[in-house]
Amino acid sequence: MDQPTGLRELKKRRTREAISNTAIELFFEHGFDQVSISRIAEKAEVSRRTLFAYFPTKEDLVLHRIADHETESARVAQDNPDAPLAALRAHFLDGLERRDPITGLCDAPEPLALYRLLLGTPSLAARMFQFREVGEQAVAEALAQRVPTLTARFAAAQIMVVQWRLCEDNYEAVAGGTSADDAYPAAVEAATHAFDLLEAGLGRTLGFA
Incomplete structure (x- = not known):
């Protein structure tokens, strides 16, 4: 059964925030240039494809804030x-x-x-x-x-x-x-x-x- 639109949007927002929060934590700890997209995706428990669906560029992970x-x-x-x-x-x-x-x-x-x-x-x-x-x-x-x-x-x-x-x-x-x-x-x-x-x-x- 398909999820209601409101619930889908809520889940998308939560996923976006979780990915961004994970990236920011890694950037603060290691530096922006030292952290790869693959490392962020792994830590956030999403695929690279999913990450790029929410954030087209690495910089967007920060500018999102x-x-x-x-x-x-x-x-x-x-x-x-x-x-x-x-x-x-x-x-x-x-x-x-x-x-x-x-x-x-x-x-x-x-x-x-x-x-x-x-x-x-x-x-x-x-x-x-x-x-x-x-x-x-x-x-x-x-x-x-x-x-x-x-x-x-x-x-x-x-x-x-x-x-x-x-x-x-x-x-x-x-x-x-x-x-x-x-x-x-x-x-x-x-x-x-x-x-x-x-x-x-x-x-x-x-x-x-």
Whole structure:
């Protein structure tokens, strides 16, 4: 008897998570380049074919952990067409307050290890650049509902560069030994200043405030 669609999807999600978790554990312990796909499949108790059905590339095993954030800024802008910059500011500051790992301001061991893995592995760093480009394009598409496409593209580039710079600075602070709580005031100050600059440059001219 065929399984209900909901149950099949649940089993798929669990299998995907189990494979990814196994891979991440091995990468943390041995390094990304030192762990083969065959070793991951064996440890996860799946075939190589099954692994590739869920994760087409080795890098996807890691990027899966942050996939939901790829177009997060675009969703915020999309949901707030009359004030996307104000919404993005509020969203980022809320992330800092919650110590959301995607803001870089998180000193929990696993997010820190994941950051080191992403930034310290050339192939993963290259995929992170693609990740950022996809996010930028999505923001541009959201903004283009209100302003000309070229304007939206340049605005999206500035927004994403600022957000990534803030995230990287926060990560460098906690990776250097500063606790997330101690780094929080400076992170808020930097984010506030950065969005002030964005709104001064984009908001008044383009109505993005």
